[in-house]
Amino acid sequence: MNKAMIAALMSAFICPGSGHFYLKRYNTGTLISFISLSGLVYLLYKAVERAQAISDRILSGEIPLDVNVIYQHISQVPAGDDSQWINIATFTFIAAWLVGIIDAYRIGKLLDKQQAS
Known part of the structure; x- marks a missing residue:
């Protein structure tokens, strides 16, 4: 597997930014x-605060x-x-994660091309 794919998968499934650490x-x-x-x-802070x-x-x-009444308050x-x-x-979390995946793949692709030549 090439560096681009490994870095993108690491950023997608381990932690945002971990693919960049793999690529140094x-x-x-x-x-x-x-x-x-x-x-x-x-x-998570807001979820715990609301649950409390x-x-x-x-x-x-x-x-x-009553489960139904509690569910109404939760929802x-x-x-x-x-x-x-x-x-x-929520937007910040998702956007940073997606940018991390795409950028790790892009940088990995460049490094793969440099190693091939």
Whole structure:
């Protein structure tokens, strides 16, 4: 398997930016990893915060212990700025991941051509 394919698969399935580390492009790999993982950390933080708020409401008796009612509260869209920031974090995470895959493949292809000649 050539370097381009290995780097793209590493970026796709291991971690965004890992393909760049494989290709010894450490600065680019660090940047892509930081951007995508910061978006993911924000999304996980918001998910835990929301789960904690819902569980507190269940324990206080405000929400009955019924699966359908709990599901309705979980599936509600966050209000206000939270919704916008969650969308931005989601877009950032996905965009950085895709850019990492495509760029790792592009750089790997260039290195494969250099080695062939």
